[in-house]
Amino acid sequence: xxxxxxxxxxxxxxxxxxxxxxxxxxxxxxxxxxxxxxxxxxxxxxxxxxxxxxxxxxxxxxxxxxxxxxxxxxxxxxxxxxxxxxxxxxxxxxxxxxxxxxxxxxxxxxxxxxxxxxxxxxxxxxxxxxxxxxxxxxxxxxxxxxxxxxxxxxxxxxxxxxxxxxxxxxxxxxxxxxxxxxxxxxxxxxxxxxxxxxxxxxxxxxxxxxxxxxxxxxxxxxxxxxxxxxxxxxxxxxxxxxxxxxxxxxxxxxxxxxxxxxxxxxxxxxxxxxxxxxxxxxxxxxxxxxxxxxxxxxxxxxxxxxxxxxxxxxxxxxxxxxxxxxxxxxxxxxxxxxxxxxxxxxxxxxxxxxxxxxxxxxxxxxxxxxxxxxxxx
Amino acid sequence: xxxxxxxxxxxxxxxxxxxxxxxxxxxxxxxxxxxxxxxxxxxxxxxxxxxxxxxxxxxxxxxxxxxxxxxxxxxxxxxxxxxxxxxxxxxxxxxxxxxxxxxxxxxxxxxxxxxxxxxxxxxxxxxxxxxxxxxxxxxxxxxxxxxxxxxxxxxxxxxxxxxxxxxxxxxxxxxxxxxxxxxxxxxxxxxxxxxxxxxxxxxxxxxxxxxxxxxxxxxxxxxxxxxxxxxxxxxxxxxxxxxxxxxxxxxxxxxxxxxxxxxxxxxxxxxxxxxxxxxxxxxxxxxxxxxxxxxxxxxxxxxxxxxxxxxxxxxxxxxxxxxxxxxxxxxxxxxxxxxxxxxxxxxxxxxxxxxxxxxxxxxxxxxxxxxxxxxxxxxxxxxxxxxxxxxxxxxxxxxxxxxxxxxxxxxxxxxxxxxxxxxxxxxxxxxxxxxxxxxxxxxxxxxxxxxxxxxxxxxxxxxxxxxxxxxxxxxxxxxxxxx
Numbered sequence: 012x013x014x015x016x017x018x019x020x021x022x023x024x025x026x027x028x029x030x031x032x033x034x035x036x037x038x039x040x041x042x043x044x045x046x047x048x049x050x051x052x053x054x055x056x057x058x059x060x061x062x063x064x065x066x067x068x069x070x071x072x073x074x075x076x077x078x079x080x081x082x083x084x085x086x087x088x089x090x091x092x093x094x095x096x097x098x099x100x101x102x103x104x105x106x107x108x109x110x111x112x113x114x115x116x117x118x119x120x121x122x123x124x125x126x127x128x129x130x131x132x133x134x135x136x137x138x139x140x141x142x143x144x145x146x147x148x149x150x151x152x153x154x155x156x157x158x159x160x161x162x163x164x165x166x167x168x169x170x171x172x173x174x175x176x177x178x179x180x181x182x183x184x185x186x187x188x189x190x191x192x193x194x195x196x197x198x199x200x201x202x203x204x205x206x207x208x209x210x211x212x213x214x215x216x217x218x219x220x221x222x223x224x225x226x227x228x229x230x231x232x233x234x235x236x237x238x239x240x241x242x243x244x245x246x247x248x249x250x251x252x253x254x255x256x257x258x259x260x261x262x263x264x265x266x267x268x269x270x271x272x273x274x275x276x277x278x279x280x281x282x283x284x285x286x287x288x289x290x291x292x293x294x295x296x297x298x299x300x301x302x303x304x305x306x307x308x309x310x311x312x313x314x315x316x317x318x319x320x321x322x323x324x325x326x327x328x329x330x331x332x333x334x335x336x337x338x339x340x341x342x343x344x345x346x347x348x349x350x351x352x353x354x355x356x357x358x359x360x361x362x363x364x365x366x367x368x369x370x371x372x373x374x375x376x377x378x379x380x381x382x383x384x385x386x387x388x
Numbered sequence: 389x390x391x392x393x394x395x396x397x398x399x400x401x402x403x404x405x406x407x408x409x410x411x412x413x414x415x416x417x418x419x420x421x422x423x424x425x426x427x428x429x430x431x432x433x434x435x436x437x438x439x440x441x442x443x444x445x446x447x448x449x450x451x452x453x454x455x456x457x458x459x460x461x462x463x464x465x466x467x468x469x470x471x472x473x474x475x476x477x478x479x480x481x482x483x484x485x486x487x488x489x490x491x492x493x494x495x496x497x498x499x500x501x502x503x504x505x506x507x508x509x510x511x512x513x514x515x516x517x518x519x520x521x522x523x524x525x526x527x528x529x530x531x532x533x534x535x536x537x538x539x540x541x542x543x544x545x546x547x548x549x550x551x552x553x554x555x556x557x558x559x560x561x562x563x564x565x566x567x568x569x570x571x572x573x574x575x576x577x578x579x580x581x582x583x584x585x586x587x588x589x590x591x592x593x594x595x596x597x598x599x600x601x602x603x604x605x606x607x608x609x610x611x612x613x614x615x616x617x618x619x620x621x622x623x624x625x626x627x628x629x630x631x632x633x634x635x636x637x638x639x640x641x642x643x644x645x646x647x648x649x650x651x652x653x654x655x656x657x658x659x660x661x662x663x664x665x666x667x668x669x670x671x672x673x674x675x676x677x678x679x680x681x682x683x684x685x686x687x688x689x690x691x692x693x694x695x696x697x698x699x700x701x702x703x704x705x706x707x708x709x710x711x712x713x714x715x716x717x718x719x720x721x722x723x724x725x726x727x728x729x730x731x732x733x734x735x736x737x738x739x740x741x742x743x744x745x746x747x748x749x750x751x752x753x754x755x756x757x758x759x760x761x762x763x764x765x766x767x768x769x770x771x772x773x774x775x776x777x778x779x780x781x782x783x784x785x786x787x788x789x790x791x792x793x794x795x796x797x798x799x800x801x802x803x804x805x806x807x808x809x810x811x812x813x814x815x816x817x818x819x820x821x822x823x824x825x826x827x828x829x830x831x832x833x834x835x836x837x838x839x840x841x842x843x844x845x846x847x848x849x850x851x852x853x854x855x856x857x858x859x860x861x862x863x864x865x866x867x868x869x870x871x
Binding site: 050053057058062064067103106162163166170238240244245257258260261262263264276277278279289290291294295296297298299300301302308309310311312313314315316317348349 | 485487490492499501790793796799800802805806807809838839840843844845846847848849850861863864868869870871
């Protein structure tokens with residue numbers, strides 16, 4: 012071993028979940044390490060769409076989403092940049108009367124959580140959004156939601172964690188983990204070839220789409236599939252989309268950044284679990300949908316498409332909380348495409364669990380126990 | 389695989405109708421294969437033998453357009469014209485994406501998928517751009533653009549033009565402009581004469597090309613064109629457009645009034661398509677760039693994908709013709725064709741290509757880009773003009789320890805994320821990263837390509853009238869309906 016390290020908590024994975032966890036724990040005075048095999052915030056955390064959205068999430072996610080959303084208002088103080096976070100409101104569109112009814116039912120469920128959803132349809136809706144295509148009949152506006160730039164936000168959390176005292180190691184791949192009764196012994200290799208051994212009282216599995224690799228050491232892999240959400244960006248256009256847009260039932264989402272570019276997401280690219288690339292078929296489908304929803308985009312130029320690797324669980328809920336096989340092991344992975352808003356809140360929740368042993372935010376629905384134990388685990 | 393299977397699956401596609409693409413097509417057609425030839429330009433010839441538009445409002449002879457290369461240009465054009473009935477030729481068509489066995493193309497507002505079993509990428513090159521302060525002023529053009537203006541549009545980039553940078557094109561374009569009647573105020577070559585002299589033995593491997601180079605320089609000098617060598621480009625200045633070019637020669641700073649500048653530092657291979665096709669890349673120290681790997685015949689690391697011409701490394705138009713023929717022979721061989729004399733032909737081409745490779749080393753030696761320029765770039769100089777990212781922004785990111793690799797630098801600063809996708813600014817960003825990190829440019833990584841290779845309108849997806857299929861979202865499966 013070239014280097015031996017000792018931590019209170021070691022976080023595996025430098026995405027937004029891992030970085031925010033490291034930041035929150037370091038701010039609470041713990042000695043924290045973070046190992047990221049590539050670069051912090053360079054995978055799904057850095058290349059996702061950038062929606063900061065509570066609306067549309069299932070009831071069980073709302074308490075965590077609301078807690079997380081509060082942190083987004085404090086980004087400059089917390090991580091030294093606003094991450095281009097804009098409280099634009101999130102408009103979820105209906106394409107049918109049935110969709111409108113579903114949006115109304117959702118509002119009744121979600122408004123007690125403080126989402127303040129406002130339903131719009133008919134001439135009022137049309138007058139307010141003349142730039143929306145006829146395919147949209149109405150919508151539900153969540154004024155407090157918005158969007159941000161994941162390329163900026165996610166690395167900023169890692170930087171802030173480091174500034175708060177966490178030992179953040181990039182290009183450092185975990186090669187072995189052993190739970191040695193009292194503590195975890197983690198072996199890792201830096202890209203330079205240097206070997207590192209770390210001992211930690213707590214271990215946080217924030218390895219995202221690769222979360223099963225860590226969970227596998229403890230016999231509790233979950234049924235998770237890689238997904239490759241496809242994204243596009245247009246050339247800068249005159250500003251006209253004033254909300255983060257989604258569609259009831261999913262399939263396409265769009266936002267316009269201050270510089271004028273429209274970021275569009277929808278459908279899936281292809282990949283092998285490690286790398287991913289956009290698909291032309293998906294581009295066709297989603298661009299058609301984009302032109303129907305936003306006719307002004309028809310003549311816009313598409314500059315770039317991309318995708319990333321994300322882990323998706325059977326119920327689209329993440330795994331957050333204690334391991335059931337190993338004490339002081341925490342999992343937070345499998346966010347199924349919905350982790351960007353949640354991640355800072357997850358960092359707080361995990362720091363609660365480490366420091367206080369429990370958290371006030373309900374997370375039972377995210378327990379790893381909802382999946383059967385892996386055979387032999 | 390049976391021969392019937394093979395026949396039904398065969399579809400040979402060539403991308404690019406420059407010297408490499410045309411000669412490859414000729415070789416395939418001679419063997420009875422009907423290739424699809426896709427070209428972004430409306431007429432064949434590539435950049436070097438670019439033809440004016442068919443309906444151009446001017447008439448210039450091949451001799452005027454191509455000078456001493458008129459014979460070669462004419463031969464490429466007439467070969468293409470003769471082959472037209474035997475080809476599936478698709479001019480004015482942009483290849484914007486590439487997946488397994490298929491190209492995504494865009495022509496006249498319509499998108500079309502073109503399947504292939506065998507693909508030859510002959511996408512050529514553009515100028516290697518290394519910026520200097522003021523390079524984004526109106527009136528400052530790449531050398532290649534200056535040449536296109538002359539060849540395809542019959543106009544000059546200005547009345548009083550300074551040509552700057554380095555490379556053989558510097559003297560050729562200056563010569564062409566002077567011949568066309570423009571006032572060439574000066575040629576500012578960042579390489580000293582001594583470098584060019586030192587490269588002479590290697591350059592003499594292509595004596596006729598070398599002689600042409602000498603001829604251009606001699607011609608220009610005889611007409612009193614000011615040629616400065618071993619200089620540093622300091623800045624272009626002007627109010628709304630360029631009005632002067634300032635350079636440094638030793639300790640002196642000199643300023644030349646002008647109304648246009650053509651500049652470039654040699655050529656840079658267009659490799660995006662090979663990247664999307666999944667080809668493996670290696671760093672090439674002579675090109676100072678990452679290039680798709682290929683064997684001497686042009687086969688890449690991906691079976692069925694071939695390379696020829698400047699898109700696979702800069703070797704010039706003559707080499708492109710040979711490499712196009714060579715790659716076509718490899719395709720024929722891989723298709724199971726047995727052609728008379730193919731082996732002898734291939735061996736001859738291999739010899740010619742080997743010889744020219746040595747000449748190219750001489751050229752790179754004579755016209756190397758300035759290695760230390762990035763460290764002198766002022767912080768407020770724009771590096772990425774699409775996204776308006778200046779050198780200072782890149783430096784702060786690098787010095788802050790945030791990025792030691794080019795894709796990371798892109799992610800954190802947006803350099804190379806705009807319309808050009810890094811084709812113009814990528815080399816500069818890599819040079820700056822290399823200079824700041826104090827490590828070789830080979831070690832700062834390679835910008836990954838993403839579709840579309842060049843911008844395409846969203847309306848490409850609207851094949852027919854949009855209203856006929858209102859629920860496009862239905863095409864996205866339930867499991868992939870993220871919000």
